[in-house]
Amino acid sequence: MHTIQQQYWAVREYLSPVLKESKFKEHGRITPEEFVAAGDFLAYKFPVWTWEKGDASKARDYLPADKQYLLTRGVPCLRRASTLEYTEDAERMLSFADPKEGGAAGKEEEWVETHAGRAGGEAGANPGTIDDIPDVDDGEAEVTAGMGGLSVGGSKEPAEIPDMDEIPDMEEDLEDGEDEATAAPNSKLVAPSDGVLDASEVEVAKGNLLQVRTYDVMITYDKYYQTPRIWLIGYDENGTPLTPSQIFQDVSADHAFKTVTIEAFPHSTSLQAASVHPCKHASVMKKVIERMNQGVIEEQQAAKKGSSKDAKPKKWLFRRTSGNGKDDKAAAAAAGEEEVEGMRVDFYLVVFLKFIASIVPTIEVDSTTSF
């Protein structure tokens, strides 16, 4: 059944036309060219992201051969989303949709700040409107119907840990005695003062609270939905690949049962990966972009008036935006009468990652905040 569904999706994607004209501000969708432009920007600003070729037989002809998808390896994930009381934060992060509430700047600030894995400082400051959480099951009946019954960690998944009986008993005496120069995990004399813990030790030290997993994160372009799509492959602290139910522990509760599924990774012949289904990406991105655009335009207008020096941009996005738009701004200041451009499509993936960070709150996909 699942196979048929996947075939259907593959055919549907094959038949759907390539989006030609730019619509990212109107619909939140982007063209392949814009995906490449935004990807270039992401990879340039944040070198942890690189373009990948993927399997040659699976290459999409509407994307450059050497820029099929974006990849970053070893993204840390310190805690399980399921152990965090995270739903409220997630809601708050997506609460920018109500236009009559608050000034744009204030809202944006909150949105950027209330961010993955961070202890909510201003908890309760904003109750938030939850109408616009992207996974509500209006419309897209086929998808929700298809996934509604998904049960995580249920009885169908008994073998969460590999069956120890089947590991050949192979402890062998290959090395004579302990090697004094090998840093054994339990002999790591990590003084608390220097504050660095070894990942394999953390679990013991913290009573199971912290299990450092790492993820390989891929961003592909989904031709049918005309949005980027995120893919995850996870490893536990020993480097063992995670099972689907383990991956779902890192997805916020609102999404784990509905929008995240295990599917064939489109740029490999056989690889399966967890993916956030993109059916709602466009509408969410549209809202985010509208919001940000407003802020960016205000910023640019302010810059025009020459008041930008006093009104110091507080938040990362403003700073980035104005930083990148330096040329525009300089030109605008010089010419005085240039058109206000608003947010550029280059930022699409940066914004997209912030949105994804709300779905997988403990996976630090959003490395952009460190800047």
Added chain:
Amino acid sequence: MTIVQFAPFQSLVQPAFWHALTELKIDVLRLSDDEQPVTATYTAGRAVKDRETGQEIALGCNLTVSGDAFSKTPQVPQNAVAATGVFKNFNTIEDFKNADKTALFNQVADEIWKSITVDKSTALLNRFLVITYADLKKYKYFYWFAFPAFAAKPAWEIDGEWLAAENALGAETLSSVQSQLHASPRPFFLVRTIENQTTIAPVEEYDIFYANVPPEHRVIGFVDPSALPTNPGWPLRNLLAYLLALHPETAQGVRILCWRDVEPPVAGSSGGWKSRFGMLKQSGAGAATATDRPSAVGWEKNIQGKLGARVADLAPMMDPTRLADQAV
């Protein structure tokens, strides 16, 4: 003085590697259990800050094997360096269990030693061994890595403490090293600063590069996969063995730079340069310039911390029936 303890490599096998192995096994190897060349990569060690406790957490000292490990032209990710190894797949679990692992291990160690003493090259210092048994029907892969490293006798000790490299060498030197290393990544390198000009060179050019440089200005660097403040990563062990064999005077003292900065630190972010610096020496080093191969260690421990094989169970991600269950 304290004995230097090295953080061992930890194997990180991407699922794509098992897919590649499945294809290789079915289409190419079939029943052959001949050795195959394989490529892995590692990057400088990373630590992440836990936002809730503010503590730095060192991520594993990983050696990553990915889907193109068997390809002749593997793609090395940006900022990573490659290591080559020997791969051997067994047809049955019994063969896997009964294999003469000591012989396989010694064979790789001999190769490394030969490359040091005969070829005088650093190319094989990170050579590793991986043996596998693939249960293709059950999507289970048994594997065991070994990263042979020569045990120094007497052991290397650290003169003083491991320091932040920024304090010892200065930020300018580091940023110069960073830009040169970024342009041509290499796992091991020499650093010298003459008249504020910092240059790096391959370790093979030791004699020429350091011809007029006094020992106290010589710095030998390596890309350090460890992020622990007082434990340099595994690659340093064989680098030290190389230095000791070819440049015995280093036993009296060698200045080591553990390179951990993939990118220059961002202004405003916490931390700064993460590389470490230390002065190592062998105390009581006699005429230890034996030409015999030193004994080597380096089998990877399994999850239980014992010397033993690991298993990757990919059934949840590969078995069509299990996936179908998931997708109902």
